[in-house]
Amino acid sequence: MKAPWITYRPEIKVLDCTIRDGGLINDHQFDDDFVKAVYDTCVAAGVDYMEIGYKASKQGIANRTKFGDWKFCDEDCIRRIVGDNPTPLKLAVMADAGKCDYREDIPPKRDSVVDVIRVATYVNQIPIAVDMINDAHEKGYEVTCNLMAVSTVQEVELDQALEVLRDTPASTIVVVDSFGALYMEQVELLVRKYLKALEGTGKEVGLHMHNNQQLAFANTIEGIIHGANRLDCTMGGLGRGAGNCPMELMLGFLRNPKYNVRPVYQLLQDHFVKLRKKLEWGPLVPYNIVGQLNQHPRAAMAMLAGPDRDKYVEFYDKCISEV
Amino acid sequence: MKAPWITYRPEIKVLDCTIRDGGLINDHQFDDDFVKAVYDTCVAAGVDYMEIGYKASKQGIANRTKFGDWKFCDEDCIRRIVGDNPTPLKLAVMADAGKCDYREDIPPKRDSVVDVIRVATYVNQIPIAVDMINDAHEKGYEVTCNLMAVSTVQEVELDQALEVLRDTPASTIVVVDSFGALYMEQVELLVRKYLKALEGTGKEVGLHMHNNQQLAFANTIEGIIHGANRLDCTMGGLGRGAGNCPMELMLGFLRNPKYNVRPVYQLLQDHFVKLRKKLEWGPLVPYNIVGQLNQHPRAAMAMLAGPDRDKYVEFYDKCISEV
Numbered sequence: 001m002k003a004p005w006i007t008y009r010p011e012i013k014v015l016d017c018t019i020r021d022g023g024l025i026n027d028h029q030f031d032d033d034f035v036k037a038v039y040d041t042c043v044a045a046g047v048d049y050m051e052i053g054y055k056a057s058k059q060g061i062a063n064r065t066k067f068g069d070w071k072f073c074d075e076d077c078i079r080r081i082v083g084d085n086p087t088p089l090k091l092a093v094m095a096d097a098g099k100c101d102y103r104e105d106i107p108p109k110r111d112s113v114v115d116v117i118r119v120a121t122y123v124n125q126i127p128i129a130v131d132m133i134n135d136a137h138e139k140g141y142e143v144t145c146n147l148m149a150v151s152t153v154q155e156v157e158l159d160q161a162l163e164v165l166r167d168t169p170a171s172t173i174v175v176v177d178s179f180g181a182l183y184m185e186q187v188e189l190l191v192r193k194y195l196k197a198l199e200g201t202g203k204e205v206g207l208h209m210h211n212n213q214q215l216a217f218a219n220t221i222e223g224i225i226h227g228a229n230r231l232d233c234t235m236g237g238l239g240r241g242a243g244n245c246p247m248e249l250m251l252g253f254l255r256n257p258k259y260n261v262r263p264v265y266q267l268l269q270d271h272f273v274k275l276r277k278k279l280e281w282g283p284l285v286p287y288n289i290v291g292q293l294n295q296h297p298r299a300a301m302a303m304l305a306g307p308d309r310d311k312y313v314e315f316y317d318k319c320i321s322e323v
Numbered sequence: 324m325k326a327p328w329i330t331y332r333p334e335i336k337v338l339d340c341t342i343r344d345g346g347l348i349n350d351h352q353f354d355d356d357f358v359k360a361v362y363d364t365c366v367a368a369g370v371d372y373m374e375i376g377y378k379a380s381k382q383g384i385a386n387r388t389k390f391g392d393w394k395f396c397d398e399d400c401i402r403r404i405v406g407d408n409p410t411p412l413k414l415a416v417m418a419d420a421g422k423c424d425y426r427e428d429i430p431p432k433r434d435s436v437v438d439v440i441r442v443a444t445y446v447n448q449i450p451i452a453v454d455m456i457n458d459a460h461e462k463g464y465e466v467t468c469n470l471m472a473v474s475t476v477q478e479v480e481l482d483q484a485l486e487v488l489r490d491t492p493a494s495t496i497v498v499v500d501s502f503g504a505l506y507m508e509q510v511e512l513l514v515r516k517y518l519k520a521l522e523g524t525g526k527e528v529g530l531h532m533h534n535n536q537q538l539a540f541a542n543t544i545e546g547i548i549h550g551a552n553r554l555d556c557t558m559g560g561l562g563r564g565a566g567n568c569p570m571e572l573m574l575g576f577l578r579n580p581k582y583n584v585r586p587v588y589q590l591l592q593d594h595f596v597k598l599r600k601k602l603e604w605g606p607l608v609p610y611n612i613v614g615q616l617n618q619h620p621r622a623a624m625a626m627l628a629g630p631d632r633d634k635y636v637e638f639y640d641k642c643i644s645e646v
Contacts, residue, residue, distance in 0.1 A: 005506050183328050183576065184507070184544060213572055214534075218541030221507060248608070249536055252615040253506065261615075265635040268608055273633045285571070285591055292575035292584075310596045312588040 004225075008255040011229045015049035016042050016247060017208075019070050020094050021232075021239035023053060025279055028068035035070070035081050037271050038235060043087045044263035045251060051092040051118060051232075052078055057101045072105075078113055085113050092116035094146070095132055097125035102132050109140030119170070120146040123153045123161050130168055137169035144172040144230070146208055150190060151181040151294050162197035172204040172230045175223065180212025180242050180287065181294035184222040191226040206230030209245050211237055212291025214283045216245040221253060235264060236272045238279075241297035242287035280304065285312050293319050327548075331578040334552045338372035339365050339570060340531075342393050343417050344555075344562035346376060348602055351391035358393070358404050360594050361558060366410045367586035368574060374415040374441060374555075375401055380424045395428075401436055408436050415439035417469070418455055420448035425455050432463030442493070443469040446476045449484050453491055460492035467495040467553070469531060473513060474504040474617050485520035495527040495553045498546065503535025503565050503610065504617035507545040514549040529553030532568050534560055535614025537606045539568040544576060558587060559595045561602075564620035565610035603627065608635050616642050 001007070018038050019030055035052070042050045053070030061067070069077040073093045085091055091114050095102050106117060117136035121129035129145060136143045145165055150158065165173050175190045182190075187207075194205040207223040207230070209216040220231055237246035248268065251261040283291075286300035289312070303315050324330070341361050342353055358375070365373045376393030384390070392400040396416045408414055414437050418425050429440060440459035444452035452468060459466045468488055473481065488496050498513045505513075510530075517528040530546040530553070532539040543554055560569035571591065574584040606614075609623035612635070626638050 003508075003512075005508050184541060185326075185328050185548070189326075211537075213575075214537050214540050214569070217537050218507060218544075221541075225508070246537070246611075248611055249615075252536075252611070262636065262639060265608065265612070265639050269633055269635040285588065288569075288571055288575070289588070292572075310592055312592040313585065316585060316588050 005253070006255070009224070009229070010256065011204075012224065012231065012254060012256065013048035013229065014231050014233055014247070014250065014254070014259070015051060015092065015206075016047050016234065017051040017232050017244065018234040018236075018238050018247075020051040020053050021234055021244055022279075022281075023068065023070045024240040025281060026068070027066060028053060028070040030068055030070060032081060034271055034275075037267055039081055039089070041235065041263045041267040043089050045247070045260050046258045047089060047247070049090045049092050049116060051094060052081070053093055055093050055095045055100050055102065055105050055117075057099055057105070059101065073114075075107060075112055082113060090115040090142075092118050094118045094120050095136070097121040097129045097132060102135055106136060106139060114141070116142045116144060118144050118146055120148055120176075122148050123157050126161050126164055130164060133168045133170045143168075143170050144174060144206065145170040146174040146176045146206075148176045149178040150176055151179050151186070158193070159197070162194060166198055166201055166203070170203065172206045173198060174206030174208050174230065174232065175228070176208040177210055177219065179294055179296060180210035180216065180291040182209070182219055183215065184219055187219045187222045188226050191223045191228050195227050204229045206232065207245075208232040210239065210242055210291075210297075211244060211283050212242040212287040212297065216243070217249045217253075220245045220250060236268050236275075238272075238275070238281055241281065241301055242283045242291065243281040286315055289316050289319055295319060295322070328576070329578070332547075332552070333579065334527075335547065335554065335577060335579065336371035336552065337554050337556055337570070337573065337577070337582070338374060338415065338529075339370050339557065340374040340417075340555050340567065341557040341559075341561050341570075343374040343376050344557055344567055345604075346391065346393045347563040348604060349391070350389060351376060351393040353391055353393060355404060357594055357598075360590055362404055362412070364558065364586045364590040366412050368570075368583050369581040370412060370570070372413045372415050372439060374417060375404070376416055378416050378418045378423045378425065378428050378440075380422055380428070382424065396437075398430065398435055405436060413438040413465075415441050417441045417443050418459070420444040420452045420455060425458055429459060429462060437464070439465040439467060441467050441469055443471055443499075445471050446480050446484050449487055453487060456491045456493045466493050467497060467529065468493040469497040469499045469529075471499045472501040473499055474502050474509070481516070482520070485517060489521055489524055489526070493526065495529045496521060497529030497531050497553065497555065498551070499531040500533055500542065502617055502619060503533035503539065503614040505532070505542055506538065507542055510542045510545045511549050514546045514551050518550050527552045529555065530568075531555040533562065533565055533614075533620075534567060534606045535565040535610040535620065539566070540572045540576075543568045543573060559591050559598075561595075561598075561604055564604065564624055565606045565614065566604040609638055612639050612642055618642060618645070
């Protein structure tokens with residue numbers, strides 16, 4: 001094709017993870033109004049999936065009110081927003097390996113309005129992730145797997161992880177750039193690797209990019225070009241640290257007429273102008289620095305929350321001394 | 324190469340256009356302290372070129388004090404900052420086709436501390452641009468040409484323009500995404516086209532990307548991958564509307580040891596934290612919209628300067644009615 005961006009690939013599906021990823025910067029304390037607005041926007045915009053939060057373990061949590069409902073996603077909380085979800089939008093929740101009581105807390109699909117369990121795992125947690133995938137699959141869910149922080153994984157371990165995941169019932173394996181460290185050429189190599197490892201299984205490759213270097217949107221496009229068909233985006237790019245691939249940019253890029261970007265602008269106007277005054281996210285300088293150095297954003301988040309939030313050089317010197 | 328981003332291409336040179344492009348949002352009213360800080364940072368960071376402003380016509384300007392010195396770049400103004408510029412940093416000024424008295428206002432190179440004249444032109448101004456290129460070349464300067472708003476140019480006209488520019492003494496022809504509308508695949512096609520058109524001349528292809536869709540950095544990387552060796556960047560991404568490719572991100576990507584990103588972080592800390600309180604730039608929602616629609620950013624700039632700056636949907640509706 002001479003100008004492939006002019007047309008579209010019908011296999012591509014978009015997942016909104018605004019509430020789930022955004023919850024990491026406010027202890028999941030979104031009010032119902034906001035969650036409902038994101039849900040309604042997903043439906044109106046033709047988004048395929050909405051991830052509404054985590055299925056986190058309640059054990060060891062002394063002060064339950066410190067966290068909003070979207071850390072736990074109890075069935076009645078979700079139904080408070082979506083009712084029986086009489087829409088084409090599929091609902092997802094994320095279950096973190098080692099941080100949830102999946103056997104107990106994830107009900108059988110027949111008792112849940114949730115459609116998809118997204119298992120998130122680091123490469124060293126693959127055995128428990130596989131058990132989680134099997135558990136959710138047996139309960140009747142569509143299951144996908146986010147293999148996190150791939151920019152820090154040794155190639156031999158990644159190959160092994162993909163070999164193991166290939167034999168699970170997970171329908172999508174997601175390339176996750178937790179540190180916002182990847183350049184497009186790296187995304188290309190990873191997507192090709194995942195596709196090759198999963199060849200013949202019918203599994204899809206997904207993309208979950210962070211915006212530390214202003215590359216979340218670009219890296220998602222790059223992954224699409226090389227064959228990834230599942231995209232994680234968030235409204236306004238809301239998400240931990242530098243945030244995620246912005247839904248409004250992605251829907252503008254995808255030319256599938258089933259998508260409509262206008263409701264997203266409505267949401268940004270009605271809710272995100274206010275939200276920006278309360279929460280901070282986006283590719284600020286400290287996130288540029290940790291992204292470039294392939295480091296976890298936690299040091300940048302801590303620095304931005306303190307009195308030295310503008311001391312970039314001191315922060316840079318500290319970060320490079322830790323490389 | 325399996326992982327080309329690990330190494331570097333010594334031919335690549337970086338131009339800082341912070342003061343020149345940034346001047347478009349404050350009528351070029353930067354104080355000497357700031358301009359000197361950018362200059363010192365370019366030298367310390369190993370940046371190859373610094374574009375310090377425009378050589379704009381003074382005719383018809385009733386109120387000269389409305390504009391800062393960097394709209395005109397008189398020789399004594401530049402020397403106030405750089406002296407005789409006893410550094411490896413080369414200095415550039417931009418001359419806009421149809422907006423300058425180049426014959427009179429650009430002195431012979433022997434009388435100037437400026438090294439490079441950058442001729443900026445729309446495709447319909449090619450004849451005058453060629454005259455400007457020849458004039459500056461005959462005066463002894465290195466000359467380059469920024470062919471603006473390429474996302475709106477018909478291919479047959481672009482081919483013709485490149486054929487004409489091929490025969491001029493311009494040493495670099497720059498792909499300019501004035502509207503921040505290009506996706507990476509389009510940048511790839513353009514860079515390949517420019518390189519092919521200029522093959523055998525020794526001319527280089529440059530990149531000047533705007534950040535309307537958060538793609539300025541990504542598109543610059545993409546252009547590099549396909550052979551462009553001249554990069555326009557600005558400190559903190561400062562520039563008109565959504566701004567430009569951020570220098571701090573680019574120097575982190577380029578692994579040439581002659582570059583040093585630390586002084587850029589120092590500049591951002593010392594000057595840009597303050598500047599952000601006075602000037603607004605970056606990929607705000609209205610810039611996303613005009614970028615996506617391949618429209619000039621002027622409507623977004625006007626809307627952001629007014630009382631309806633948060634009314635994204637109204638703005639979107641207005642923009643699509645004008646497509």
